[in-house]
Amino acid sequence: MTAIVSIKGLRKAYASGMEALKGVDLDIEEGEILALLGPNGAGKTTLISTICGITMPTSGSITVGGHDTLKGYRGARQLIGLVPQEISLEPFETVWSSVSFSRGLFGKRRDDAKIEAILRQLSLWDKRDAKTMELSGGMKRRVLIAKALSHEPRVLFLDEPTAGVDVELRKDMWETVAQLKADGVTIILTTHYIEEAEAIADRVGVISGGRLLLVEEKAALMQRMGRKTLSIELTEPLEEIPDSLGLYDLEFGPDKTSLLYTYDRNAERTGIARLIGDLTEAGIVLSDIATSQSSLEEIFVGLVKEDGA
Ligand SMILES: Nc1ncnc2c1ncn2[C@@H]1O[C@H](COP(=O)(O)OP(=O)(O)O)[C@@H](O)[C@H]1O
Numbered sequence: 333m334t335a336i337v338s339i340k341g342l343r344k345a346y347a348s349g350m351e352a353l354k355g356v357d358l359d360i361e362e363g364e365i366l367a368l369l370g371p372n373g374a375g376k377t378t379l380i381s382t383i384c385g386i387t388m389p390t391s392g393s394i395t396v397g398g399h400d401t402l403k404g405y406r407g408a409r410q411l412i413g414l415v416p417q418e419i420s421l422e423p424f425e426t427v428w429s430s431v432s433f434s435r436g437l438f439g440k441r442r443d444d445a446k447i448e449a450i451l452r453q454l455s456l457w458d459k460r461d462a463k464t465m466e467l468s469g470g471m472k473r474r475v476l477i478a479k480a481l482s483h484e485p486r487v488l489f490l491d492e493p494t495a496g497v498d499v500e501l502r503k504d505m506w507e508t509v510a511q512l513k514a515d516g517v518t519i520i521l522t523t524h525y526i527e528e529a530e531a532i533a534d535r536v537g538v539i540s541g542g543r544l545l546l547v548e549e550k551a552a553l554m555q556r557m558g559r560k561t562l563s564i565e566l567t568e569p570l571e572e573i574p575d576s577l578g579l580y581d582l583e584f585g586p587d588k589t590s591l592l593y594t595y596d597r598n599a600e601r602t603g604i605a606r607l608i609g610d611l612t613e614a615g616i617v618l619s620d621i622a623t624s625q626s627s628l629e630e631i632f633v634g635l636v637k638e639d640g641a
């Protein structure tokens with residue numbers, strides 16, 4: 333795979349002195365869906381706006397399809413479609429004219445067949461003559477996507493496409509995104525919903541306080557989520573973990589009357605039965621056991637807290 337977007341050492345300080353991006357390095361692969369997950373104020377919109385050339389970087393560089401976003405702005409921008417966080421449409425304009433007007437803005441030749449294909453794909457064809465103000469919220473968002481796709485970009489940015497949207501519409505949006513990916517469009521979306529990243533992303537980047545804390549294949553993150561912890565309560569506090577239990581990688585809980593055993597939920601053998609046998613063998617008496625699971629939510633909260641944001 334080749335990187336269609338490449339970001340190196342990107343920093344952005346606003347005139348207010350606010351450092352919204354503190355050195356971001358990121359390669360986005362052609363054809364992937366990347367979810368940028370982060371709390372409000374993390375820098376997600378700043379990152380997207382900078383890639384799209386709307387916000388000027390303080391330092392660092394970005395290329396899109398090999399074009400530098402500053403020196404080769406037109407070439408880079410041509411490859412990008414942007415769906416902004418806020419809905420902004422001309423209320424009296426029809427769906428058809430707002431989408432074909434957007435195409436014209438990019439200096440692309442009029443192509444009614446292309447506009448029709450986009451409207452059909454987004455289930456807007458029946459609404460082509462409706463004024464945008466007559467549309468439901470979900471349809472307005474789809475018009476924004478149609479506008480962003482009108483000049484046939486290779487990379488589509490969706491800034492919080494489902495913020496404040498109900499569950500049904502959120503699922504529709506996920507389906508739309510999956511279809512666009514099938515058409516070969518590279519998709520970067522920002523979200524503060526963990527389940528959204530889980531549902532549609534190929535890779536997840538966690539952003540907080542202007543830093544990209546991790547970028548990882550979703551499958552690998554899920555693998556980590558697959559880890560479970562068994563917490564074993566003891567009747568007596570233990571001075572130290574006996575050598576005979578060294579093999580298990582046990583840790584003490586908050587005090588010395590509990591032991592924590594972490595294992596892979598997906599493993600064929602968890603080793604729990606043998607561990608309990610070996611604990612008894614070592615003369616340790618258990619009073620209770622309980623399991624807990626690490627989730628993407630925990631990984632996320634842990635990371636963001638560590639970062640001090
Ligand atoms: N135009 C601006 N001028 C000054 N500060 C800004 C501006 N836009 C965003 N910020 C600040 O930069 C930080 C990141 O904002 P933003 O990129 O919008 O985050 P997110 O999209 O993740 O919520 C926030 O602290 C925000 O207040």
Ligand SMILES: [Mg+2]
Pocket residue numbers: 376377378417491492
């Ligand atoms: Mg934002």
